[in-house]
Amino acid sequence: MTDLSVPFRERAGRALDDHFLQEALTIATTKFIELRREAFGSFPEGDALRDRARAIKEATLQRLDAHLERLIDRVEALGGHVHFARTAAEAREIILGIAKRTGARMAVKSKSMATEEIDLNEALEHAGVTPVETDLGEYIIQLAHEKPSHIIAPAIHKTKGQVAELFTRVLGRPAEPDPEALTRIARAELREKFLQADLGITGANFAVAETGTVVLVTNEGNGRMITSLPRVHVAVMGVEKVVPSMTDLMVFLAILARSATGQKLSVYTTMVQGPRRADELEGPDEFHLVLLDNGRIRQLAGTLREALSCLRCGACLNVCPVYRQIGGHAYGYTYPGPIGILLTAMLNGNAAVRDLAHASSLCGACLDACPVRIDIPRMLIALRKENVEAGRAPAAERSAFGAFARLLRHPALYRAAAPLARVLQRPLARGRRIRRLPLFFGAWTRTRDLPVVAPRTFSERWRALERER
Amino acid sequence: MTTRAEFLGEIRREMAKTPGAFPATPALRPARPAEVAETIRRELAERWPETLERFRQEFERVGGVFYRVGSIDAVPGVVGRIAREREARRLVAWHPSALGRDLVPPLRSEGLDGEAMPPGALDDPRARQALRERIAAADLGLTGVDLAIAETGSLVLVSGAGRPRSTSLLPPYHVAVFDRTALVESLAQVGVLLEAWHAGEAPAGRGAAINVITGPSRTADIELTLTRGVHGPKEVHAIFVEAPWRG
Ligand code: SF4
Numbered sequence: 001m002t003d004l005s006v007p008f009r010e011r012a013g014r015a016l017d018d019h020f021l022q023e024a025l026t027i028a029t030t031k032f033i034e035l036r037r038e039a040f041g042s043f044p045e046g047d048a049l050r051d052r053a054r055a056i057k058e059a060t061l062q063r064l065d066a067h068l069e070r071l072i073d074r075v076e077a078l079g080g081h082v083h084f085a086r087t088a089a090e091a092r093e094i095i096l097g098i099a100k101r102t103g104a105r106m107a108v109k110s111k112s113m114a115t116e117e118i119d120l121n122e123a124l125e126h127a128g129v130t131p132v133e134t135d136l137g138e139y140i141i142q143l144a145h146e147k148p149s150h151i152i153a154p155a156i157h158k159t160k161g162q163v164a165e166l167f168t169r170v171l172g173r174p175a176e177p178d179p180e181a182l183t184r185i186a187r188a189e190l191r192e193k194f195l196q197a198d199l200g201i202t203g204a205n206f207a208v209a210e211t212g213t214v215v216l217v218t219n220e221g222n223g224r225m226i227t228s229l230p231r232v233h234v235a236v237m238g239v240e241k242v243v244p245s246m247t248d249l250m251v252f253l254a255i256l257a258r259s260a261t262g263q264k265l266s267v268y269t270t271m272v273q274g275p276r277r278a279d280e281l282e283g284p285d286e287f288h289l290v291l292l293d294n295g296r297i298r299q300l301a302g303t304l305r306e307a308l309s310c311l312r313c314g315a316c317l318n319v320c321p322v323y324r325q326i327g328g329h330a331y332g333y334t335y336p337g338p339i340g341i342l343l344t345a346m347l348n349g350n351a352a353v354r355d356l357a358h359a360s361s362l363c364g365a366c367l368d369a370c371p372v373r374i375d376i377p378r379m380l381i382a383l384r385k386e387n388v389e390a391g392r393a394p395a396a397e398r399s400a401f402g403a404f405a406r407l408l409r410h411p412a413l414y415r416a417a418a419p420l421a422r423v424l425q426r427p428l429a430r431g432r433r434i435r436r437l438p439l440f441f442g443a444w445t446r447t448r449d450l451p452v453v454a455p456r457t458f459s460e461r462w463r464a465l466e467r468e469r
Numbered sequence: 470m471t472t473r474a475e476f477l478g479e480i481r482r483e484m485a486k487t488p489g490a491f492p493a494t495p496a497l498r499p500a501r502p503a504e505v506a507e508t509i510r511r512e513l514a515e516r517w518p519e520t521l522e523r524f525r526q527e528f529e530r531v532g533g534v535f536y537r538v539g540s541i542d543a544v545p546g547v548v549g550r551i552a553r554e555r556e557a558r559r560l561v562a563w564h565p566s567a568l569g570r571d572l573v574p575p576l577r578s579e580g581l582d583g584e585a586m587p588p589g590a591l592d593d594p595r596a597r598q599a600l601r602e603r604i605a606a607a608d609l610g611l612t613g614v615d616l617a618i619a620e621t622g623s624l625v626l627v628s629g630a631g632r633p634r635s636t637s638l639l640p641p642y643h644v645a646v647f648d649r650t651a652l653v654e655s656l657a658q659v660g661v662l663l664e665a666w667h668a669g670e671a672p673a674g675r676g677a678a679i680n681v682i683t684g685p686s687r688t689a690d691i692e693l694t695l696t697r698g699v700h701g702p703k704e705v706h707a708i709f710v711e712a713p714w715r716g
Pocket residue numbers: 259309310311312313314315316317339366369370371372373374
């Protein structure tokens with residue numbers, strides 16, 4: 001593996017540790033790939049279930065209006081409230097309205113890409129509501145004021161030493177660099193927040209139309225905490241997350257965790273049907289479901305329709321040679337990796353991905369790994385074409401990413417190119433990051449810094465190690 | 470703000486533009502889920518030993534601790550041992566009506582400081598708050614089980630009257646008691662039972678949350694090191710009782 005494009009991420013002036021990120025990414029993605037392979041290897045019905053799952057998604061999209069109507073009716077009949085957000089701004093407004101009306105001062109959140117997509121945390125803070133991320137990885141990066149680097153392992157870029165330092169500094173709790181001790185500290189800190197918070201905000205992995213059930217899948221139990229303790233629960237979900245029935249849901253549950261982490265099921269699958277019932281001791285008094293469009297609906301008939309079937313399992317990230325090189329941050333948007341490029345185009349428009357659409361070698365590994373067999377390469381090509389037709393893709397950038405992709409396909413070529421790149425980048429690099437690249441990558445680095453090619457690439461180091469042995 | 474009609478109207482406009490990617494249908498649901506559920510139960514009544522063995526294997530694989538006892542009367546002894554080994558004292562349990570037996574008195578004899586949950590909601594917010602604090606301070610949570618899934622080693626717990634959601638969530642040790650009537654083989658069978666449970670009106674006392682629990686709470690968010698008990702329990706124990714104790 002190489003250090004060609006590790007994104008810069010430490011803003012506090014501390015030393016970069018790109019080698020750690022690179023190695024962490026390699027180890028994490030390799031481990032996830034192995035776990036996934038094992039999980040499906042011992043699951044002969046897996047292939048048929050994947051086909052089934054995709055067919056259910058497609059069938060649901062074909063009658064999306066009817067399934068959503070059913071979902072809305074059921075949630076309302078159960079005493080829940082349903083809201084409709086065409087845009088991120090509208091979704092924020094709805095949620096802030098609920099926070100204000102209920103007098104919430106703190107909101108506990110369970111890992112939710114949808115709320116990240118709408119930049120909810122900033123909006124909450126602005127309105128005087130403290131958002132607290134409760135997924136351990138998300139909590140760590142929230143304390144560090146950073147962004148997630150992986151859908152499934154958001155803080156994969158941080159060492160235990162960095163986490164210990166962070167906890168000591170921000171929480172004022174002297175912490176040892178030991179994952180178990182650090183987890184205990186986070187448990188204690190977050191336990192208090194769960195017990196205090198008036199408002200709980202989650203995404204939804206699925207929503208079952210027939211029963212009005214919102215389904216949350218977590219390993220840590222934060223989804224359970226939020227659906228048990230705060231007075232008000234708001235679930236934010238993209239319209240495409242609806243599935244018709246409980247029978248359909250089981251098909252997805254059987255493949256989701258296997259694809260994400262190799263587990264047969266994640267530790268907790270939480271299914272909630274509206275607010276607490278009359279003779280229940282716990283559960284929210286108020287339940288709100290926010291149905292989010294934000295660019296999804298127009299894709300029903302668009303180039304990216306297939307991407308509406310995505311389960312956000314992260315499998316396509318792990319197998320992607322580009323993601324494995326550059327990590328989640330370099331993509332610069334909420335959703336990284338191959339599917340992230342498509343979702344970014346869906347949410348922010350094609351222009352947002354005129355460069356990103358080329359951050360793929362079109363090797364097809366994502367399609368093979370995807371539990372619902374989303375043909376990501378096909379849509380990436382379509383996006384490139386549309387952007388070219390709209391006169392949006394300067395040839396220089398295209399060829400730069402193309403060259404990168406070619407390098408990835410030809411290790412020998414890459415090994416030859418890396419030393420050259422180190423020489424060529426010298427005039428551009430200030431310290432350890434490249435502020436602005438002229439020529440090919442100009443537009444790409446306008447919004448993000450690119451770290452310099454590491455003094456030695458992993459493949460060079462690996463060869464050196466081999467010699468030493 | 471966008472209204473329901475506007476929102477769905479927009480969806481219909483876009484849907485009208487395309488026939489879809491390929492002809493497809495959702496999964497075939499059982500027409501009479503209650504009957505299919507009954508058939509599953511009948512078949513499992515004969516096959517339960519194999520199902521239990523598979524459950525045990527899978528449950529242990531995900532980090533659960535399995536026990537088998539002859540009757541419900543042996544349960545307090547097992548719970549007492551679990552507690553003593555962990556220096557745990559305070560226990561919260563489902564209400565006897567939900568558990569099928571009042572185990573608090575025999576648990577007290579085991580040296581445990583036990584409390585049964587109230588049979589329903591508490592109207593007084595202060596009483597509710599005080600109870601929540603006691604649940605949060607408890608070391609052990611004792612619950613029943615609605616389904617035990619052999620394929621995945623999972624325990625399914627439905628919330629409701631006398632069975633608060635946090636009993637199996639806040640204490641660091643969760644102990645669940647079940648018998649053969651809870652056993653199912655597969656997620657597909659769980660699908661049928663969920664269809665059956667949701668057909669028609671919810672019975673009195675049924676809560677709004679169903680949790681499928683597959684082992685102890687876990688995370689690998691720091692350097693991919695597997696760590697237990699981040700928000701939920703760090704240990705899950707399942708006690709199988711050979712003789713069903715509910716009528
Ligand atoms: S595109 Fe497929 S593999 Fe990638 S996150 Fe979505 S469901 Fe998983």
